[in-house]
Amino acid sequence: MSKKTLVAGATGYIGKQIAAELVAHDYHVEGVARTPEAQAVLAAAGHKGVACDAADIERFVAVAMDYDVLVWAAAVPFDHEYNLLRAVVDAFQGSARTLLFLSGSGVVATDSPQGEWNVAAFSEDDPFPYPAMFTRQMRRPTEHLVEDAADRGLRTLIVRPPMVWGHGASIQIPAVFESARRTGAACYFGKGLNLYSHSHVDDVARVVRLALEKGTAGATYHTEAGEVNYRTIAEAVGEVMGCPARSLSYDEACEVWGEILVKMAFAVNSRTIARRTRSELGWSPAHTDLIQDIRHGSYRDAFAHTPESSGMWSGHQ
């Protein structure tokens, strides 16, 4: 019988695809629903929703104890995420349960103060000999917590996606479309030569399933499927929106996107290599052409003819 799996974040962009991928492979999946609207979303997707808000750590842990596997793909403030997963690890220890933590490649981001490229790119187990950027400071302690818990009688796994794209939604690509709508130009920061590795959301979901099935306890798995610099992304968005691409100064970028998103996503390089994922899980991405999806695929469908953006831009990563 398949293990009983709880997906926190099953109503969200990535969690929804994870839940669908697991169900398609005969997992028994239920999702966390913190509101009646979330219950309705899960019901429409064919999942049972469990009424629970991750803001209440005690209640969340009590709910999670009813499952063999917890996939944490919700987006909550990073300090709360740490406290919640610490409580989950304490409760799960010695029970042979599995905890999979969906982190993000922001933990290996390096500074790009002019929007310039740099050479730093990281496989899962590479050292990180650079100053810690915002996301690393906030999220690496949680990764450590989850890694170390693999010695405490539970199975832990970390999946660390880069910029996720597909189905006309996510964070950075919708944010560039939004910049075109707001300013009349598809924007990038500085020189726009900096890189964030990318991965289609369906491929991320497949890595999560494969990690649950074959992953090594305590290991981290990257999901990179290529890289395109931000200027090229903005030029493709400009083509779709019928407007030019334009560089923004740091202050202008903060006006358009907010300082947190600029610090986390637009003024950094975050380059990953999915070496362990490919060799150990036998994964390779089915989707690699982000620019094609902007010009002629899901992003054109979502944004080309709408005055307001319809794809999600949730502003956190």
Ligand SMILES: NC(=O)c1ccc[n+]([C@@H]2O[C@H](COP(=O)([O-])OP(=O)(O)OC[C@H]3O[C@@H](n4cnc5c(N)ncnc54)[C@H](OP(=O)(O)O)[C@@H]3O)[C@@H](O)[C@H]2O)c1
């Ligand atoms: N998108 C990317 O490009 C990307 C890249 C790398 C890593 N990540 C990471 O992946 C994770 C998911 O990102 P996403 O883009 O899928 O986010 P998202 O679309 O905003 O989804 C967030 C999910 O978290 C749930 N949630 C938020 N607060 C909650 C709470 N208090 N209790 C229970 N559930 C709660 C939301 O439920 P509701 O429906 O109730 O709001 C939703 O299901 C995040 O940790 C993010 O850092 C994302």
